[in-house]
Amino acid sequence: MTNKKLEKGLLNVLQGLKETRRNMEQKADLKTWSDISVPISIKDALARLSKDELSEIRKRLDLKGVIHLKKGELVELLSMKIPGLLEKICMNIDLDRYNLVKEIIRNGGSFAAPKLEAHQLDYLRTSGFIFIGTFEGKKILVMPEEILKNPLIQENDKEIRSICRRNSEFIIKYSSK
Template sequence: MTTIKQKRTKQWVDKLWPESTYPVSYGDALSKLTKDELTYIRTKLRIPGLSSLNKQALIEALVRLVPERIEEETIRYWDRERWTVIQKILNGQGRWAKPLLTVEQYDYFRYRGIAFPSTVDKTRVVLIPEELMAWFRAKGANLYNKGIAVRNTEWVRLSAGLLYYYGTMTVEQLAERVSALTGAAVDVPEFSGVLREASEYYAQIRVDAGDRVSHSRVADPEKVVGEQEFRAELEFYPLTKSQILKAAEPDYIEKNQYYIDLVRFLRAIYEISREEADCLVEECAEAAMNGLSQGEVMRILSDSLELPDEATMKVLTDKLVLLMNSTRQWVLKGYSPDELSALRQRASVAEESAKKADVISMETRRKIGRNDPCPCGSGKKFKKCCSG
């Protein structure tokens, strides 16, 4: 018997991979979409004046107008990965068999009217319509600018990595950071376009309201912004370029020793797989990154696991606290609580040392440096005599 869930899954698959012919005309490819989906293509490519058309008239207009808009509105912002996808389809004469993309990435190409996931002879493929194939071939030499694609790739990866550690930033803040990392000026409007397009292709980047870009894991950007502004005197944690690029990888999570210890501990007291334990600890780490309290993070574990006896519970709590205190938080501008505590302690020691050095000689009315002769007349340096 087919269950409701199985029926829904089949409906979803049929919608994502509709039956098609190969080669496919542009009109036939677009006819598989709903009127709302066609309208979405028109909106993404900023094609005006088509809102009153019925579905067939809209398809005919898009067949004519999409090639005029895709270079300006989307292709100019592509990185190397998206160009590689298109090149695979072009190399297959308009057909890419056994494609491997996420659902969001299939939708990215479909809802720009460029490439269409389809089923041909019971095989899943991605197709570029004949008319667009001819367009790509005619414009190919001028369309792909390797330098721009390389630049866009670096912009996207650095932005994703920075957002992993800092949570949320304005486009201008990100552009400034990326410029410093690359040593090259960043055109902010162009950069904004690259991020806008990347946000619909890559899971890590999310464009929020108010010219703000966030990592997709950030639950409450406004809370993060408020906490960061409360710490206005605190500079963002200094990251290396290699750290940033590593964090740009899909599904990246920073796994320190305390993270690994908690995974091992959960596996030791519960009959769960490494993947299950890792998934739970990742949820805890993500909650800590969002600035949640210890109680809130503990509830994540209690929702999935039966909490142990009191003695084991204490060990679990201690390990969870170690994880949380060592996890970089967006509200702390990329610092972990442990790092921020150490930073403040060093600043306090330096301030106290400076205060000790600010001793005024009663005779000269001048401040006495730590290497100056001690005013007591001992002949020793001040730091080795009366400073302490």
């Protein structure tokens, strides 16, 4: 086999791999931005997710002893636990994410999704209180009604903002080392 034939063969393989990757990314994008209802309950928002995605939320919330649950049981458990863990969730977000939460609240529970990187979408997807999807052809972020109406979100703005600011400063300080 000549070098030209080998080179052409390798370029064809590379092109095929690029096309496969593009197709996989498109498929993942369609799943990420699947249709979502607005307003939405926490149970309905969680039911849209896969068992693996629900397990990621469970891990992030540090819920132990429930790894054996089926998807429906996990949806039930998380829909009961998340509103009670909202303070813990808010204590672990930075100021950018908090401002995003406030924007969603100001817009009545949904907000046109800003340009976000994959890791930011993953964070939101596993937060348990902000969900992503498509509504009327637009990519949006949605907060379930139970979270939106939670007094913690509505009444403790200064305290939560202060903690989120501290978290942001901590991230900046330790990410630059």
